[in-house]
Amino acid sequence: MEERKKQVLNAIIKDYIANAEPVGSRAVAKKYDLGVSPATIRNEMSDLTEDGYIEQPHTSAGRIPSAKGYRFYVDNLMERPPLRPEERQQVRQAMSGDLTELDDFMRNCCAMISRLTNYASIAAIPERGHGSVENIQLIPLNERQALVIILASTGIIRHKVIDLPGPISPAQLSAVERAMVKALRGAEMRSVSYELLDELLRKYQMQEAMAAQALDLLEQTLRPESSTRIFTGGATHMLSQPEFQDLEKLKSIFSLLEADNKLKELLEKVDPGKRTLTITIGGEMPVEGVKDCSMVVANYFVNGEKAGSIGVLGPTRMRYGRTVSLMETIAGELSRAMDEK
Amino acid sequence: MEERKKQVLNAIIKDYIANAEPVGSRAVAKKYDLGVSPATIRNEMSDLTEDGYIEQPHTSAGRIPSAKGYRFYVDNLMERPPLRPEERQQVRQAMSGDLTELDDFMRNCCAMISRLTNYASIAAIPERGHGSVENIQLIPLNERQALVIILASTGIIRHKVIDLPGPISPAQLSAVERAMVKALRGAEMRSVSYELLDELLRKYQMQEAMAAQALDLLEQTLRPESSTRIFTGGATHMLSQPEFQDLEKLKSIFSLLEADNKLKELLEKVDPGKRTLTITIGGEMPVEGVKDCSMVVANYFVNGEKAGSIGVLGPTRMRYGRTVSLMETIAGELSRAMDEK
DNA sequence: GTTAGCACTCGCTTGCTTCAAGTGCTAACA
DNA sequence: TGTTAGCACTTGAAGCAAGCGAGTGCTAAC
Secondary structure, three states, X not given: OOHHHHHHHHXXXXXXXXXXXXXXXXXXXXXXXXXXXXXXXXXXXXXXXXXXXXXXXXXXXXXXXXXXXXXXXXXXXXXXXXXXXXXXXXXXXXXXXXOOOHHHHHHHHHHHHHHHHOOEEEEEEEOOOOOEXXXXXXXXXXXXXXXXXXXXXXOOEEEEEEEOOOOOOHXXXXXXXXXXXXXXXXXXXXXXXXXXXXXXXXXXXXXXXXXXXXXXXXXXHOOHHHOEEEEEEOHHHHHHOHHHOOHHHHHHHHHHHHOHHHHHHHHHXXXXXXXXXXXXXXXXXXOOOOOOEEEEEEEEEEOXXXXXXXXXXXXXXXXXXXXXXHHHHHHHHHHHHHHHO | OOHHHHHHXXXXXXXXXXXXXXXXXXXXXXXXXXXXXXXXXXXXXXXXXXXXXXXXXXXXXOEEEOHHHHHHHHHHHOOOOOOOHHHHHHHHHXXXXXXXXXXXXXXXXXXXXXXHHOOEEEEEEEOOOOOEEEEEEEEEEXXXXXXXXXXXXXXXXXXXXXXXXXXXXXXXXXXXXXXXXXXXXXXXXXXXXXXXXXXXHHHOOOOHHHHXXXXXXXXXXXXXXXXXXXXXXXXXXXXXXXXXXXXXXXXXXXXXXXXXXXXXXXXXXOOOOOOOEXXXXXXXXXXXXXXXXXXXXXXXXXXXXXXXXXXXXXXXOOOHHHHHHHHHHHHHHHXXXXXXX
């Protein structure tokens, strides 16, 4: 694409992101000093429309960016302004929270993101946690129930009340506990599975009955149905976006944000995978009802392994550059906070 | 109030709750068979308007109930239809969830309420829990941190990672644990405080240094800042209420529902106290921004002591009777579920 | 005390006009 | 050949008047 076309596209997108109103040739010529007249801009805009980068809501209106236009902008034109000191400060503060109360920590993190971006935020953490197993404790509650506590190397604690397969004395339970610790200390949290434990326990030649009990315990604790925990924040901000004055659109956005399983699916589908960050724009969104939205999702890592993802959901008219800068910083800080311990 | 006036008021409120549109004299005469003509109804309506039970949006419209009208309705006219079997079934199912995972249980409970009412739901549980202390465990994580686990008689488990006042060996910690259990087993959860523990520990003549440590532990665990936990659900339903098509109203409702501390305050102020249930209507609402809303809040009890509250937030044009029936049932079932253990 | 009748009020809808923004085309210009 | 000025044209939004209809309040008769 010729340089001037890029400049025109850039001007249109910047202006539209700022004002949420169709941009005319006159406005481009006036505000963004390209050294040419509105008529020339009009010609460029006509070309850009033909190529699908911008659209006309109706004949007598200016142009608005299309999904393709945003995509080009994000890939080629966008600047990534560094965070301002006070913003960096807010990120730091959220990160200084107590990691052992992970739920509160993540909720707080979402609140911080929404405060800084004015968009909705979504975070996912794997239920099993990450890092490696540091300790396992089995605490008898009564004859038929016990509390399993797994301490991860990240400092995060998982706990779950489980039903015992049969009456087990505290002494027996403690023997099971010792065997489990021996077998699993140092293992990767995410790799701790029914199968792994089966293998390990056989290796350590636990007696058959006890092994079966331990397996059952662990399976209950790590049951896959609760494989991801979802947090959201700042949905209210959506009400203030001029493109979401339409109640129907709001309904579909809010019902998505209230449905954890749909959010799970969404986050999985837009996951950046090995990369740190991914941007999904409008029609690229993999679920219905939020085709007018964009997402910026970042992964964070513990020991080089993906530990979770966190993102923002906003209108396609999103301040991409700023949001990307923020999410990159946050993901980096999150990785650091969890690695450190 | 004369019988016929009551009938007219009842008819107007019922109709307005059902259709969300001003009710005219003709409609009342036609749909609700009072055996008199529209003209007579008009006279009654004129009186009711004068007395402030109903209002006219403008001259040529019908009447809508005022807050005073709703209040009279709720106190004198309202019927409380029993739950339908399938509704009762849904309540039962939500109550059959795992109480030890109290957060999930309450979230699920809120979801059920919102599904049945189509209003937003709010629940508060005291962080300290209720019932009495059944067991306390201190688990060393490292030299400077330990995990405190408190098992309540309700079957609910509280846990918290605390920073130790100084390096304590596992043996020492276990001595502290034994002393704490001895001192506190059977005590009321809500009464477990710094002061009580101080007294108890002295009685049991723990050595000074260890007592100080134990006190510090417990104080951290029961720190008052986290005194109530709030859950919400079904905010999306508000978007479908015809009276909340106005974005500004929605904003104030949603921002309230996102602010846990404001919800805490709200629930405290509308608390039924000793009674099971309270209804707060429109202008009676104690916080700004939800003066167009009503709330039905119910308490549930463990051993005759208030254990928490749960309620719905909807438009003043709420189906009060139905909602009251539902909330009474739920509060009853909640009390039962927590008492049983 | 109740009712029929009727004039009156007032918001909502419809259709019309006007306005302003912005385009696309053409012809002139450098 | 690329750029620009000029201008006719399109179209949604805003403003306005007329007509409609739901509903009222009053009066007089029952």
